[in-house]
Amino acid sequence: MKIGSSSSDDSDWLSRLTNGLSRSSQKLGQSINDLFTQKKLNDETITELEDILITSDLGFTTASNLTKKIRSLKFNQEITVDEVKATLAAEISKTIEPFTQPIKINIEFSPHVILVCGVNGVGKTTTIGKLAQTYSFEGKTVCLAACDTFRAAAIEQLEIWGDRANCHVFSSETGKDPASLAFDALKHSQDIGADILIIDTAGRLHNKKELMDELEKIIRVIKKINSDAPHDRILVLDATTGQNAHSQVEAFIDIIDISGLILTKLDGSSKGGVLVSLTEKFGLPVHAVGVGESVEDLRPFDPDDFSNSLLGINTSK
Numbered sequence: 001m002k003i004g005s006s007s008s009d010d011s012d013w014l015s016r017l018t019n020g021l022s023r024s025s026q027k028l029g030q031s032i033n034d035l036f037t038q039k040k041l042n043d044e045t046i047t048e049l050e051d052i053l054i055t056s057d058l059g060f061t062t063a064s065n066l067t068k069k070i071r072s073l074k075f076n077q078e079i080t081v082d083e084v085k086a087t088l089a090a091e092i093s094k095t096i097e098p099f100t101q102p103i104k105i106n107i108e109f110s111p112h113v114i115l116v117c118g119v120n121g122v123g124k125t126t127t128i129g130k131l132a133q134t135y136s137f138e139g140k141t142v143c144l145a146a147c148d149t150f151r152a153a154a155i156e157q158l159e160i161w162g163d164r165a166n167c168h169v170f171s172s173e174t175g176k177d178p179a180s181l182a183f184d185a186l187k188h189s190q191d192i193g194a195d196i197l198i199i200d201t202a203g204r205l206h207n208k209k210e211l212m213d214e215l216e217k218i219i220r221v222i223k224k225i226n227s228d229a230p231h232d233r234i235l236v237l238d239a240t241t242g243q244n245a246h247s248q249v250e251a252f253i254d255i256i257d258i259s260g261l262i263l264t265k266l267d268g269s270s271k272g273g274v275l276v277s278l279t280e281k282f283g284l285p286v287h288a289v290g291v292g293e294s295v296e297d298l299r300p301f302d303p304d305d306f307s308n309s310l311l312g313i314n315t316s317k
């Protein structure tokens with residue numbers, strides 16, 4: 001997640017994003033190719049296009065808005081595959097543009113506290129490791145809190161990322177109350193003048209009440225030290241789950257005031273369109289997308305690059 005990146009970094013990232021989204025773009029692009037080869041834009045093709053967009057996880061509202069736009073441009077006329085794709089990409093970009101926002105770090109909060117939550121295995125710890133490495137390389141003092149105290153392996157995993165990023169990891173023996181660890185971690189981060197504290201939490205199924213209560217408690221306890229913290233409350237979502245991501249957002253925003261999303265595993269998913277329907281439905285910022293397991297694979301993204309990649313349109317900047 002590089003801020004102030006060079007143009008070679010940018011083109012490298014664009015190819016990672018394009019490759020990452022290739023499963024999604026193959027599915028969507030191929031269906032559009034099949035539909036619009038030498039066809040007029042009429043009611044029948046418009047309905048079929050809407051179905052393709054819905055099954056590509058773009059959601060009903062987005063699909064309907066997109067097809068309305070195409071209809072208004074070219075109804076009853078021949079339309080090429082490239083025109084369809086370019087129009088869709090431009091409209092998708094417009095839809096997501098207000099929500100593509102990197103995390104706005106303010107080191108004057110000393111520390112800026114980021115709480116990361118989500119269901120099991122979505123990529124929380126990996127995402128934290130990547131963020132920590134990025135911020136640390138930018139010269140910021142980063143601390144991590146291993147508040148997934150259930151599994152020894154979870155603590156070790158965060159410690160490995162912490163070593164790589166050269167940042168301090170607050171941890172405890174397994175079984176300790178995660179809220180009390182979060183409290184101690186924030187106190188110590190303040191004492192050492194850290195710029196950023198990122199709190200890892202255990203994966204929790206959104207229907208497990210006691211685990212959701214625990215998350216609420218972590219926030220409550222942190223607020224005793226700083227009522228504005230955690231400054232970011234990020235929900236990590238796995239793009240391979242498609243529409244299920246919607247119910248995860250609903251469940252988490254019921255419990256905590258989610259301030260932004262990070263969508264991981266776009267590289268393993270043919271459901272990358274879900275990002276569009278998520279922004280449209282919840283209006284939450286999407287801070288970054290993950291397209292692989294290494295640190296270079298997580299970055300804030302440009303709405304045009306994302307939309308073009310999703311449609312399989314080649315652009316070279």
Ligand SMILES: Nc1nc2c(ncn2[C@@H]2O[C@H](COP(=O)(O)OP(=O)(O)OP(=O)(O)O)[C@@H](O)[C@H]2O)c(=O)[nH]1
Nearest residue numbers: 120121122123124125126203264265290291292293
């Ligand atoms: N392909 C791919 N794999 C990813 C991405 N992000 C994370 N992973 C992998 O997903 C797996 C789970 O990642 P974790 O970071 O352990 O997930 P977690 O949410 O912390 O899991 P729990 O703590 O068990 O809930 C690991 O194998 C990661 O390497 C991504 O963007 N793309």
Ligand SMILES: [Mg+2]
Nearest residue numbers: 124125148154
């Ligand atoms: Mg984890």
